[in-house]
Amino acid sequence: MERFAIRGHICYSEDKNKIRTTEHGYAVCENGKCLGVFEALPEEWKGIPCVDYGEKLIIPGLVDLHVHAPQYTFRGLGMDMELIDWLNTHTFPEEEKYQNTEYAQKAYSIFIDDLLHSSTTRACVFATCHKEATLWLMEKMEEAGLAGYVGKVNMDRNSPEGLCEKSTERSAKDTEEWLLASAGLSNVRPILTPRFIPTCSEELMERLSELQKKYRLPAQSHLSENLSEIEWVRELCPEATCYGDAYRLHGLFGGDCPTVMAHCVYSNAEEIQMMKEQGVFIAHCPESNANLASGIAPARKYLDQGLKMGLGTDVAAGTSLSMFRAMAAAIQCSKLRWRIQDESLAPLTVEEVFYLATKGGGEFFGKVGSLEPGYEFDAVVIDDGMLRHARKLSPKERLERLIYLAEDRQIQAKYIKGKQVLPI
């Protein structure tokens, strides 16, 4: 039985409308799980080790529901295109390089190190279609103490020759080999990752569905991000009633297959209903949707309708790994959408985006994203002292300010599943 506590000003989401704060509170961990947050350390745990972080802020680790590891190298570059052109010009040529394991290791090392030093404790990661490099990424993430899902990407059509998998059979076989090879990992787990409908043949989707059933795997992909993309899916899959239905037809849209879909900028009523029924998670990626001029997803509508949702950075269509910036972008874009596009959908609040970045997205991993009893103990300790202020701020105000002004260097300590991973 391993127990310890950390002390500081603690903030976490109770629900999407409430942030609970405890000044100089104690968060207690037992065997990787949180026992709760207390104003004073309960008598029974008086002797356990406790790190007192003083005036620092403690929050649950943040959850990035959508990030592309091999795109990290070119974040902030080539942001002058829409989705399909951007994929062909920047993304696919870069991802091709990951066939070269030496290049992959060099590039992934940077991604892993920066992810470790970020406020993110869980992530749903796209790798590339290369099984060796993907496995290496997973092993090194686990070694670094990180947790989450990583997917070897599948793409057997409409992709450049150097990146397109040689055959559907090869794609499926590589995927199964990768699944078996990653079986020994405990914190970084595999997730089925058909890139998106345009690059995955129907036969491939069927094969992935078989693997899903055989190994009981979650899945991640992209959905209704861009108008041209949606039109393309309609042409490629005329039997589907909506984009989401093209996944559902192959059993890869929630239900028995826990699924997270990035974007949903243009999901129609039918698709929304289908996501709700199938329990599909939405990874809302507002910065990416601005950078690729995709639009602004109606996050307020999804929240109000009770859909499962979290935030994603979507590096490199999003430029930063910072989940704080994802929160800021979610608020800002929702305000612009309300002003310009649809006054019936009110802007998102601080409470809501903090919920999305913690408990909302965390639910995809189980009991993750809170410091309530029973949750896995993921926590980040933040020293925001460099953001000076002429008066004393409350913990809630400090959290609000960090949404706009956080930098990784403010992270003082980081815990994942009860294990301290920062400082190294």
Add this chain to the structure above:
Amino acid sequence: MERFAIRGHICYSEDKNKIRTTEHGYAVCENGKCLGVFEALPEEWKGIPCVDYGEKLIIPGLVDLHVHAPQYTFRGLGMDMELIDWLNTHTFPEEEKYQNTEYAQKAYSIFIDDLLHSSTTRACVFATCHKEATLWLMEKMEEAGLAGYVGKVNMDRNSPEGLCEKSTERSAKDTEEWLLASAGLSNVRPILTPRFIPTCSEELMERLSELQKKYRLPAQSHLSENLSEIEWVRELCPEATCYGDAYRLHGLFGGDCPTVMAHCVYSNAEEIQMMKEQGVFIAHCPESNANLASGIAPARKYLDQGLKMGLGTDVAAGTSLSMFRAMAAAIQCSKLRWRIQDESLAPLTVEEVFYLATKGGGEFFGKVGSLEPGYEFDAVVIDDGMLRHARKLSPKERLERLIYLAEDRQIQAKYIKGKQVLPI
């Protein structure tokens, strides 16, 4: 005759469509003015002192055309309101505190220190209506080596009792006293600052116009930011044909009075034409316009029509002093506007926003914002080594990436008018 050079990878705007880069180039300064950028140091200057910044990036100092110094304390807080409510709830109560010079000095010290450590070398600053605190701010900015315009704010109506100036006479008199008291400053100069039409009586505007003529002063204010504000101005000033005309009627809208107007989100054709004829500068503040749900200004239209324009952070309606973030927001918001509101106005490019943040806004200060011969020598040296990459990037790519990922700690050195102000 004081001459020196700095060496590094140099980027500056030639015009709004062209960034000129020189790898391992020399920027030469003589008596505070730039003599140009050279691939090799010309023979005649071979012996002058030269600091070699190696692989670091050198750019012109950035120009913030609109920032509120007393609002810096609450940046990132209370971002859930529109303009008028936000002013009444957060801004005015905070600005009231600046009557207390001790509080003002404490808060302004933080602002000055952070501005010094930012990439900004010139700024148009709003203070409050308090002349003592405003003068103190100017003196300390000048001592720190900063340059720009600072305005004592005028507001004699529609303001809370504690902040509203006691009379029009008092407002005008305080303004003249402040002008005389600041006469000894050379780099931080006064600028007339009627807050905006709703808080300035017609009589006050007349008095300010007299002061403008007497002392030949520039002016700054707000224009067409928010729909309710515009409606209010229409009610308050029915004789004006547009919001801008309400300034013009009192001679405070360009022409002989160099003027910069923040926002212009909703300027109509008449107002645009008037700004063009009068040479009024626009301070485009995209992050602020998102945070207060004001909308997105048609910056592309202003650029295409040849209006004078730069970028502003508009702290604290904008959350960050970083002009890099202002550039990123300008691109991102222009993409969303193009997608959602008006496909006839193409998104802004990297070249355009870099121009706006340097030469475009710099023009308000004279020959500022470039490293071409004859420009005042404002430069920032940036070490972006922490943004690791798996391959070598060109200076232009590094600049593009910094738009999204710059942090103040990357600033290695900073020069204003040829004087090195950082590191301290």
